[in-house]
Amino acid sequence: MLKIKNLISGYGSVQILNGANMKVDNQSIVALLGGNGTGKSTILKACSGIIRTWKGSINFNGEDIQNLPPHNIVEKGLVQVTQGKDVFPAMTVLENLRLGGFTLKSKQTLNDNIEKVFNYFPRLNERKSQLAATLSGGELQMLCIGRGLMSNPKMIMLDEPSAALAPQIVLDIFKNINKIRKDGLTVLVVEQNVRMALLLADYGYVIKDGVINVEGESKKLMYDESVKDSYLGGGGTTANV
Numbered sequence: 001m002l003k004i005k006n007l008i009s010g011y012g013s014v015q016i017l018n019g020a021n022m023k024v025d026n027q028s029i030v031a032l033l034g035g036n037g038t039g040k041s042t043i044l045k046a047c048s049g050i051i052r053t054w055k056g057s058i059n060f061n062g063e064d065i066q067n068l069p070p071h072n073i074v075e076k077g078l079v080q081v082t083q084g085k086d087v088f089p090a091m092t093v094l095e096n097l098r099l100g101g102f103t104l105k106s107k108q109t110l111n112d113n114i115e116k117v118f119n120y121f122p123r124l125n126e127r128k129s130q131l132a133a134t135l136s137g138g139e140l141q142m143l144c145i146g147r148g149l150m151s152n153p154k155m156i157m158l159d160e161p162s163a164a165l166a167p168q169i170v171l172d173i174f175k176n177i178n179k180i181r182k183d184g185l186t187v188l189v190v191e192q193n194v195r196m197a198l199l200l201a202d203y204g205y206v207i208k209d210g211v212i213n214v215e216g217e218s219k220k221l222m223y224d225e226s227v228k229d230s231y232l233g234g235g236g237t238t239a240n241v
């Protein structure tokens with residue numbers, strides 16, 4: 001579904017991605033792991049067209065999508081969810097969800113999709129008239145994912161869905177990510193929470209210095225010493241692995 005080959009990109013004249021390679025199969029959940037500042041979010045931004053690809057290719061569903069405008073990439077079915085940054089705080093939950101469906105042509109589909117989101121996250125239904133600014137951290141994350149689902153994507157890319165959330169909420173959100181995959185979507189999840197991410201995902205990649213240097217089935221990566229080393233930059237504690 002998504003194939004990234006020799007991806008080179010960065011900001012201004014600073015190169016961050018130094019030839020990253022990865023792929024995400026249809027209807028799989030793939031985890032992208034790595035320490036702070038290693039280029040995880042940069043990969044997602046290149047895939048969603050927010051930053052330019054300098055070299056290499058990004059193929060989605062058989063089409064090269066690198067350097068297409070972001071709204072074209074959304075229309076093709078690839079959506080990025082960035083924690084807290086995708087919603088308008090002064091608008092209600094419902095208004096934010098409607099905005100997420102901006103590419104939809106029919107009102108019926110819009111309403112059906114809102115129902116679908118409420119099915120995943122009943123809490124959002126209870127809070128539908130509340131301003132996004134007043135939501136709790138967990139509810140806000142649910143709204144960000146819900147908003148991403150509104151445009152009927154084929155694949156969603158989630159940037160640290162568990163960040164700063166209580167374990168019970170993380171569990172609830174991860175259960176829903178699994179449900180979303182079972183309903184036919186493909187998921188790429190960037191996570192700091194390595195153990196949880198590998199429990200959720202089928203396959204994992206570890207990025208270091210803008211290059212993917214370890215990959216494998218989640219079950220194998222879970223016990224791989226090099227994952228701990230890469231993730232923690234060698235040494236350090238293993239407390240969160």
Ligand SMILES: Nc1ncnc2c1ncn2[C@@H]1O[C@H](COP(=O)(O)OP(=O)(O)OP(=O)(O)O)[C@@H](O)[C@H]1O
Pocket residue numbers: 011016034035036037038039040041042043
């Ligand atoms: N808009 C930007 N302008 C300049 N440099 C940037 C910009 N965004 C990110 N960077 C730099 O690119 C590098 C990779 O950042 P990126 O956000 O991809 O890291 P990350 O792996 O997602 O880290 P984290 O786990 O902390 O979110 C970092 O050194 C960061 O400072």
Ligand SMILES: [Mg+2]
Pocket residue numbers: 040041042159
């Ligand atoms: Mg990041």
